[in-house]
Amino acid sequence: MQANDTITLIEAYDAMRIFVETVWRRMDKPQEEIALLLAGLKWVDGSPVDPAMWQDWLAAAEGAKEGVASQP
Template structure:
């Protein structure tokens, strides 16, 4: 899955939660700022930078967990 596809999946997940929880304003506002323009980037450019930081953190934590399992099997 690409970073862009993961972003879209995250958006669709949050959108479904918004619908299931009665469309709260706070989540609606977040979805508005996370929605994408024709170029695929979020309406609020700061959100893309935050997304990339989150992806980096997730990758680093996954790599660290993998390394720990290799170093300390079982």
């Protein structure tokens, strides 16, 4: 991929989930530290297990598009 390639929001969401899981595995952290987050990000019947995470993701994507810094 190139820096200016575009992907859909769903593709970006899955990319974020894969990224988080990859970093977690590389750091060899105990499963409990991130398992809850990863579980909520997975898809079931066409939507995330935790709908609030999808809404948070949409807000984050919109903020990134508008160049708004994220808030902790």
